[in-house]
Amino acid sequence: MNIIKEITSKETYSVRQPVLRKGKPIESCIFEGDDLNTTHHFGLFNNEKLIGIISLFNKINTIFAEQNQAQIRGMAVLETHQKKGFGETLFKHCETYCNENKVDLIWFNARTAAVGFYKKMDYQPLGEPFDIKDVGEHYLMYKKL
Template identity: 65%
Template structure:
């Protein structure tokens, strides 16, 4: 099975964002603020030339952290039938390597509560209390610092 990860357009992310993250909602709900900025990067994981998973990196600082250069992960998703196959881990590792190349101090994101265990295994830490994102669900802030700092 041939698997590759490459940069894609934000519109291409909708093929996975919609069924996984915004199921039953209008396609417009897949558009995130900043999707089309030059500093935003979208990556797609392809298996046998089919898009199976996506992740987006937004250059955005969270005031809770002191790191000068931060990226926020958003819209991390793998198609339902491909979950628990290692694709999500591959997308995270690829994104971390990309961020290292950009001299990023810290990666942060709002994790869905049911995904916290997955991210903890990847070395991310929780901070603060869970909070609700309307129409999406319970989340908690997670982060990882660049070990080379």
């Protein structure tokens, strides 16, 4: 059985590290703003085991005019559970949360390899690809709610 519930930033590390920061120290899993009271971390549990995570930050990107924005960071699903719809489930959960909290726009920096996945959920890339140091090439993506 799958359940999504709010978790602490520290609880995300068990998925962030092997998926997003493979081979890097645990400190690389700490994101600026992780522990603000406006930041929300959600964990997807499969048979009580944490297999996927997503973090939602209350952060404005000045490229967009919308006043109520949220940034998604650190979406990851353990390798053994990928390509089974869990990532999409986490995104839908965040969209529902944002709709309930009057957020107008969701944006994030997507790894180039994941752009197709996000496009399937109606997120649009904006601008040219850019490099995030020690992580790789990304695109800015967004969706108006």
